[in-house]
Amino acid sequence: MSETFEPKIVAFLCNWCSYTGADLAGTSRMKYAHNVRVIRVMCSGRVEPTFVIKALREGADGVLICGCHPGDCHYHEGNYKCLRRYHLLQKYLEQMGIPADRLRLEWVSASEGKQFADIVNDMTEQVRELGPAGIKPVMDRLAV
Amino acid sequence: MANEEKPKIKLAVYWGAACGGCCVSVLDVHESLFTVVEHADLVFWPIALDFKYADVEAMPDGHIDVTLFNGAVRNSENEHMAKLLRQKTKVLVAYGSCAHMGGIPGLANFTTKEEIFNRAYVTSESTVNPDKVFPRPEYEVPEGKLEIPVFYNDVRSLGQVVNVDYYLPGCPPQTERLVEVFMAIVTGAELPPPGSVVGALEKTQCDECKRKKSDNKKIKQFYRPWQIEDDGETCFLEQGVICMGPATRGGCGVRCIEGNAPCRGCYGPPVNAPDPGSKMMSAIATMIDSDDPGEIQKIVGTIDDPAGIFYRFSLPGSILRRKMT
Numbered sequence: 001m002s003e004t005f006e007p008k009i010v011a012f013l014c015n016w017c018s019y020t021g022a023d024l025a026g027t028s029r030m031k032y033a034h035n036v037r038v039i040r041v042m043c044s045g046r047v048e049p050t051f052v053i054k055a056l057r058e059g060a061d062g063v064l065i066c067g068c069h070p071g072d073c074h075y076h077e078g079n080y081k082c083l084r085r086y087h088l089l090q091k092y093l094e095q096m097g098i099p100a101d102r103l104r105l106e107w108v109s110a111s112e113g114k115q116f117a118d119i120v121n122d123m124t125e126q127v128r129e130l131g132p133a134g135i136k137p138v139m140d141r142l143a144v
Numbered sequence: 145m146a147n148e149e150k151p152k153i154k155l156a157v158y159w160g161a162a163c164g165g166c167c168v169s170v171l172d173v174h175e176s177l178f179t180v181v182e183h184a185d186l187v188f189w190p191i192a193l194d195f196k197y198a199d200v201e202a203m204p205d206g207h208i209d210v211t212l213f214n215g216a217v218r219n220s221e222n223e224h225m226a227k228l229l230r231q232k233t234k235v236l237v238a239y240g241s242c243a244h245m246g247g248i249p250g251l252a253n254f255t256t257k258e259e260i261f262n263r264a265y266v267t268s269e270s271t272v273n274p275d276k277v278f279p280r281p282e283y284e285v286p287e288g289k290l291e292i293p294v295f296y297n298d299v300r301s302l303g304q305v306v307n308v309d310y311y312l313p314g315c316p317p318q319t320e321r322l323v324e325v326f327m328a329i330v331t332g333a334e335l336p337p338p339g340s341v342v343g344a345l346e347k348t349q350c351d352e353c354k355r356k357k358s359d360n361k362k363i364k365q366f367y368r369p370w371q372i373e374d375d376g377e378t379c380f381l382e383q384g385v386i387c388m389g390p391a392t393r394g395g396c397g398v399r400c401i402e403g404n405a406p407c408r409g410c411y412g413p414p415v416n417a418p419d420p421g422s423k424m425m426s427a428i429a430t431m432i433d434s435d436d437p438g439e440i441q442k443i444v445g446t447i448d449d450p451a452g453i454f455y456r457f458s459l460p461g462s463i464l465r466r467k468m469t
Contacts, residue, residue, distance in 0.1 A: 048422065049423075049425040050417075050422040053419065053422050053463045057463050057464055080435045081429070081430045084432045084434075084444075085425060085426060085429040087429075088425050091445075092421070092450050095449070095450065095467070096451060096468060097468035097469060098468055134468070139463075139464065139465060139466075
């Protein structure tokens with residue numbers, strides 16, 4: 001949309017891998033898009049569909065979930081649960097007229113600071129191209 | 145009259161965007177109707193009694209003790225009556241799924257007023273409308289001005305239009321629950337805080353369901369009920385049939401499941417999960433028996449219409465209350 005549009009992206013990062021990875025990006029002084037708002041959760045399996053839906057409803061233009069690589073979950077299979085919910089959520093969002101690309105799931109390990117920065121930059125550009133989600137005004141309006 | 149000294153309570157029943165089933169469920173009290181009439185005067189009930197809107201307008205504020213409002217708010221008439229009855233009523237009860245969270249009429253939030261009008265008045269097979277005439281709220285005729293209610297774009301639950309004292313869910317609510325709630329009001333029993341759901345349990349359907357359940361549900365493919373031969377005793381979800389039990393309040397007596405049909409979710413979400421669909425997605429996705437993204441997508445693909453199934457009775461009352469257009 002307009003050149004001034006800065007997407008708001010809510011990112012849920014798992015405590016054990018992805019948050020540490022994001023931390024590494026920071027301590028390594030890597031630059032990445034400021035559009036992401038990080039929320040630390042204990043596990044990507046803790047990210048309930050409600051969190052994602054609520055974030056979009058309250059004004060996020062995109063939601064990023066990052067968890068440990070398959071097989072590396074601190075709780076054995078939390079990331080697989082997240083993966084299953086992610087595919088179901090994408091189908092639901094499409095039905096609600098929300099492009100599935102607004103939700104993204106990525107695996108980021110504790111050593112992948114660079115990858116985290118790249119993912120954030122890439123998603124920011126992708127959501128910028130999609131334009132503002134505009135979900136909050138529609139849900140607030142209770143149009144008659 | 146048995147109770148001359150005790151003043152009768154004034155009871156009203158009204159329907160918004162509803163099928164009429166809720167009003168009929170009130171009649172389903174059968175012989176208890178005599179008990180109801182012993183304790184209450186019915187002052188307004190369009191399906192059964194010939195009172196006019198003007199009669200309600202003429203009542204002083206707070207005149208009616210209890211109004212059971214069933215149906216969603218879909219047009220200006222529903223909204224007007226919801227506001228009027230709120231003004232005239234002491235205890236306003238959202239009665240049934242439609243008043244509670246939008247119900248079946250709320251599924252119209254998957255579409256728009258424009259699409260609905262186009263389907264109903266242009267493209268439907270039995271319609272001949274070459275001039276594309278659509279209903280107009282006002283129309284001038286030689287005899288004067290004719291008015292019909294304005295059709296809204298969004299369906300709303302009763303609680304999204306006026307303050308509601310109690311929600312009594314169900315499609316329709318089980319009549320026994322209604323009698324319990326009614327008797328509680330009549331006998332002056334202590335009522336829960338305003339805004340509560342009454343006539344239902346706090347726990348889920350699964351808590352009451354007698355089918356055999358294991359802790360480790362694994363689903364390789366989802367089925368529509370007609371695609372499998374139900375064994376009559378194993379949890380529907382374990383057989384791959386979507387049952388809304390985990391995301392639905394108990395209190396109906398698991399009537400559908402006892403009748404070998406999976407729960408459809410009419411009693412709405414349990415206390416700690418305001419959005420039934422996302423609760424259901426959370427529960428059902430973890431049962432998918434695969435770690436491979438491709439296979440997971442294939443299994444998810446066997447769920448036809450997840451939004452419609454998981455929000456069948458609750459779309460307007462949910463976090464995303466309508467489809468984006």
